[in-house]
Amino acid sequence: MPTPTLEWIGGPDGHLRLLDQTKLPTEIELIDCTKVDDVWWAIKKLAVRGAPAIGIAAAYGVVLAARDSHDTVQQACDHLATSRPTAVNLFWALDRMRRVADEARDSDLAERLLAEARAIHAEDAEQCAAIGRHGADLLEKTIPRGSGVLTHCNTGSLATGGDxxxxxxxxxxHRRGFGVHVYADETRPLLQGSRLTMWELKERGIPATLICDSMSAQVMREGRVAAAIVGADRIAANGDSCNKIGTYGVALHCRAHGLPFYIAAPSTTFDISLESGDQIPIEERAPAEITTPGGVSFAPEGVSVYNPAFDVAPAELIAGIVTERGVIAPVTRENVAQMIANPS
Structure with a gap:
């Protein structure tokens, strides 16, 4: 049985347990979060990461504040919202927790908040399963059996509440016997592809090959992959999709080689309040992630560093967005509104 990415231990007075993803793949270490600030730091330092998982962790983090008062819960939501700026699932989950807190009595506050956090967790698992089905149906129709597929960053159970x-x-x-072979790039500078995605691919027995980020165009040119599929941290109303830095380059390489580039994300990742990807806040992280990864120096001391954690793939480069409700294709503002903004 694989170690859960995150789980709540006990009842309303329990705590959140996280798998520390900064230690993978060489160590399996668990973090017990008993205070709101423990969850904030876990999100900030990427012990828990991936847009859906961040939202779930934050929801459980709010439960830790429910032992005090409604005011403490609202303060916890405000604090957790400052942990990372880009993944919209974080803010969506916190908004849900705020609404429950507003409706709850002091006597049942913790119990109701825990029930809501568990519901967010369970819903994400169901969304993951539906995304898997819709995406597999799509790729079975658009690429040959036994094809290679490129993916970027980590989008598995480590990043979500499900698969x-x-x-x-x-x-x-893979379950359907399609014969897919995954090409996972390293995903610099924090190597989520090599450390996390390859670990998950190996755990699941899916044939896979690790490549450097700079090799994606070459493997496409050689015909080793027939498509690329990645996740997203925030998607604007027009379909522009923000994901881990390097995603934009993969999308451009797919366009240059005539290959489909797909996004897979739940409806909670869409931010319909933003007209385009130009409005998505891009987190900039510490220079040390590039200059001294793992404490080992790879650059002269004192160099200038630019380290955006995300970039945006424009909608015109995306062949389709796979959601739990179905596939948005072509990716237009009207199609996004029909499926996400106005699902009925």
């Missing part, structure tokens, strides 16, 4: 987003699609293809 993942883009990873769930690859897993479902």
């Amino acid at each position: 993942g987003t883009a990873f769930a699609v690859l897993l479902e293809l």
Whole structure:
């Protein structure tokens, strides 16, 4: 039985347990979060990461504040919202927790908040399964059996409450005997592809090959992959999709080689309040992630560093967005509104 990415231990007075993803793949270490600030730091330092998983962790983090008062809960939501700026699932989950707190009495506050956090967790698992089915149906129709598929960053159970987003699609293809072979790039500078995605691919028995980020165009040119599929941290109303830095380059390489580039994400990742990807806040992280990864120096001391954690793939480069409700294709403002903004 694989170690859960995150789980609540006990009842309303319990705590959140996280798998520390900064230690993978060499160590399995668990973090017990008993205070709101423990969850804030876990999100900030990427012990828990991936847009859906961040939202779930934050929801459980709010439960830790429920032992005091409604005011403490609202303060906890405000504090957790400052942990990372880009993944919209974080803010969506906190808004849900705020609404429950507003309606609850002091006597049942913790119990109701825990029930809501568990509901967010369970709903994400169901969304992952649906994304896997819809995405596998799509790829079975658009690429030959036995094809290679490129993925970027980590989108599996480590990043979600279920089997993942883009990873769930690859897993479902494998389960169906489609013969998919995954090419996972390292995903610099924090190597989520090599450390996390390859670990999950190996755990699931999915054939896979690790490549450097700079090799994606070459493997496309050689015909080793027939498509690329990645996740997203925030998607604007027009379909522009923000994901881990390097995603934009993969999308451009797919366009240059005539290959489909797909996004897989739940409806909670859409931010319809933003007209385009230009309005998505891009987190900039510490220079040390590039200059001294793992404490080892790879650059001269004192160099200038630019380290955006995300970039945006424009909608015109995306062949389709796979959601739990179905596939948005072509990716237009009207199609996004029809499926996400106005699902009925």
